[in-house]
Amino acid sequence: MILVARNPEQCIRFKDYGNIFCVTDIRTGIGPIGGIHAGVLAAKGENVFISGCDMPFVCREIVNQLFSRINGYDAIIPAWNDEKFEPLHAVYKRDALLQYLTSHESLSLRTMIRSLYTYYINVDEFREDDPNLRTFVNINKVEDLSTLSKL
DSSP states (O other), rough: OOEESSSSHHHHHTTTTTTTTEOOOTTTSSTTTHHHHHHHHHSSSSEEEEETTTTTOOEEEEEEEHHHOOOTEEEEEEEESSOOOOOEEEEEHHHHHHHTTTTTTOOHHHHHHHHHEEEEEGGGGGGOOOOTOOOOOOOSEEEEEEEGGGG
């Protein structure tokens, strides 16, 4: 597991977790694209699962489904509809991401996934393994934590 942190000080918090390899942003101040770039450079596999750090309910079965569908595509992205995607809970071909990240101009994840050969999978297909789709819950504020017990 590779964790991308903003700076070395953040990585220190994870030094005692033997199964976490922490790297820092190489290109700082550019948001998720910078974190994805650092993580993909550190990854060794052909395919990588990328998740936002604010998503506490990653479902192993859903991740496995995403990996099983990547064949022939650059990315497998869960989608709620034609405009709402989950690019930070998706599987990507490492080489396709690296090719994009070395020459991109936009910092938008939407632009990134639209430039790749992407398969969008409707989130409803995951309800058998995750009926409430908790795997896509984002915790962005301390107040959001109080809603976790209701999920």
